[in-house]
Amino acid sequence: MEDNQEKPHAILMPCPLQGHIIPFVHLAINLASKGFTITFINTEFTHYRITKATTSANNQEYYDIFTEARTQFGFDIRYRIVSDGFPLVFDRAVNREQFLKGMLYIFSAHVDDLVGKLEQNTKPKITCLLADTFYVWPSMVAKKYNLVNISFWTEPALDFSLYYHWDLLKINGHFGYYDNREDTRKYIPGVEAIEPKDLPSYLQDTQTTTMNKMIYKGYENVKEADFIICNTIQELEPKPISALNEKQPFYSIGPIFLLNGFTNISIPTSLWSESDCTQWLQPKPHGSVLYVSFGSVAHCSKKDIIEIAHGLLLSKVSFIWVLRNDIVSSDDDDDILPVGFEDEIRDKGLIVPWCCQISVISNPTVGGFLTHCGWNSVLESIWYSVPMLCYPIFTDQITNRKLVVDDWKVGLNFCDKKEIRRDEVSEKINRLMSGKSATDLRNNIKQVKKTLQDAVSTIGSSERNFNKFIGDVKAKISEAAK
Numbered sequence: 001m002e003d004n005q006e007k008p009h010a011i012l013m014p015c016p017l018q019g020h021i022i023p024f025v026h027l028a029i030n031l032a033s034k035g036f037t038i039t040f041i042n043t044e045f046t047h048y049r050i051t052k053a054t055t056s057a058n059n060q061e062y063y064d065i066f067t068e069a070r071t072q073f074g075f076d077i078r079y080r081i082v083s084d085g086f087p088l089v090f091d092r093a094v095n096r097e098q099f100l101k102g103m104l105y106i107f108s109a110h111v112d113d114l115v116g117k118l119e120q121n122t123k124p125k126i127t128c129l130l131a132d133t134f135y136v137w138p139s140m141v142a143k144k145y146n147l148v149n150i151s152f153w154t155e156p157a158l159d160f161s162l163y164y165h166w167d168l169l170k171i172n173g174h175f176g177y178y179d180n181r182e183d184t185r186k187y188i189p190g191v192e193a194i195e196p197k198d199l200p201s202y203l204q205d206t207q208t209t210t211m212n213k214m215i216y217k218g219y220e221n222v223k224e225a226d227f228i229i230c231n232t233i234q235e236l237e238p239k240p241i242s243a244l245n246e247k248q249p250f251y252s253i254g255p256i257f258l259l260n261g262f263t264n265i266s267i268p269t270s271l272w273s274e275s276d277c278t279q280w281l282q283p284k285p286h287g288s289v290l291y292v293s294f295g296s297v298a299h300c301s302k303k304d305i306i307e308i309a310h311g312l313l314l315s316k317v318s319f320i321w322v323l324r325n326d327i328v329s330s331d332d333d334d335d336i337l338p339v340g341f342e343d344e345i346r347d348k349g350l351i352v353p354w355c356c357q358i359s360v361i362s363n364p365t366v367g368g369f370l371t372h373c374g375w376n377s378v379l380e381s382i383w384y385s386v387p388m389l390c391y392p393i394f395t396d397q398i399t400n401r402k403l404v405v406d407d408w409k410v411g412l413n414f415c416d417k418k419e420i421r422r423d424e425v426s427e428k429i430n431r432l433m434s435g436k437s438a439t440d441l442r443n444n445i446k447q448v449k450k451t452l453q454d455a456v457s458t459i460g461s462s463e464r465n466f467n468k469f470i471g472d473v474k475a476k477i478s479e480a481a482k
Ligand SMILES: O=c1ccn([C@@H]2O[C@H](COP(=O)(O)OP(=O)(O)O[C@H]3O[C@H](CO)[C@@H](O)[C@H](O)[C@H]3O)[C@@H](O)[C@H]2O)c(=O)[nH]1
Pocket: 017, 018, 019, 020, 022, 154, 155, 293, 294, 295, 296, 297, 298, 322, 353, 354, 355, 356, 357, 358, 373, 374, 375, 376, 377, 378, 380, 394, 395, 396, 397
């Protein structure tokens, strides 16, 4: 009991999105392996979806995603759920605006209520709040309960720097105006130069939206955090990271899914049921299959889906295409693919609503990834040495494309013109999969992979930063307890 009292105890809260839940779960495991007690909080809706997708458990209310981590590794990870303010039946995608307003103005009251209860009844005592940078309430909650306030950013440091200096963009007439200036931005600390077209979509907006407000408030909030951790790699983004470090303690600890070698723990995180693609991949030649996925939130138009489908056929390349059932948002039409497409692809193509991405791209038959450039997908693709065809849709994906294509040269642009056309889709797929361009990309990606490998080695930067972060947090907890 004495020992337990000494243990740091962190509450972890990801945004209720697939690309945030996964890195937060890896973070929970890593912190627990360093002796932290963790209370991991998912929203009730996220919990419901994971449960539905990954288990046949009858009593879903009591299902706990960390059971295996506790029994197999003895980690002290506890699991709780919190209401996001809406009933389970509420359609959060269709009513996105209303949902975002709830996250902006109401969710904090539910979090405050739960943290208050945990604070009274939990041993060891809760000492840290570790929340997603997108949340607007962590500093309020951390102050109220005297918790060390840690923010976790699940995107690159470059995107963080741009949002962090939102005020500079505004002062310089580059954001928030109907006619935003179009010249290169050269005054963001740690970012030599960035073109307007490469900014995250929310920083290209000319009008204030609820999402803008949320990010803006999130970034006001993060300025009060005691520590910021980021799922990136110091050697890949040295300048933004060192500029940010002059402002606040900022630790790059990525790729978090590789840190400390806990890649084999299976913790249910998937919001959709996964189709198994192993059998289908098995007879395919090495490096011959293109994997196509646009992540968990982005939407495409039916017109673009049709052009991509024709482009895939024209390319004659074998492919697995993850087509979520909500990929086309504004169309009630269930038939989004060209007529007869599924007959035409026969054994050349496999369409699935969701799969275990890591198990697909780690398969040696996969040689290319047509991706929306979500940050987790980028890191995973580099790790498994799969070059990318970049089709960024919104948010940080736009900026991530610049890192992948222009800076690291491990991917190609999908469509150079605004409009997606089947002939260009086919041509780009072939350039990604074969010939000199493919060889160059494969050579480059091996080098970038080496950077990731070094960073997570026992003497690598991410490992060192993570240990330093742990030491600094413990010191801060002791200070706060005085
Ligand atoms: O069929 C699939 C598709 C995806 N994944 C996994 O789901 C995660 C998806 O994350 P990501 O590639 O980052 O895409 P999003 O789900 O779109 O992620 C959101 O969160 C990311 C991190 O903040 C941002 O970079 C993205 O722009 C944002 O859309 C990855 O770990 C994938 O391995 C699967 O397991 N199966």
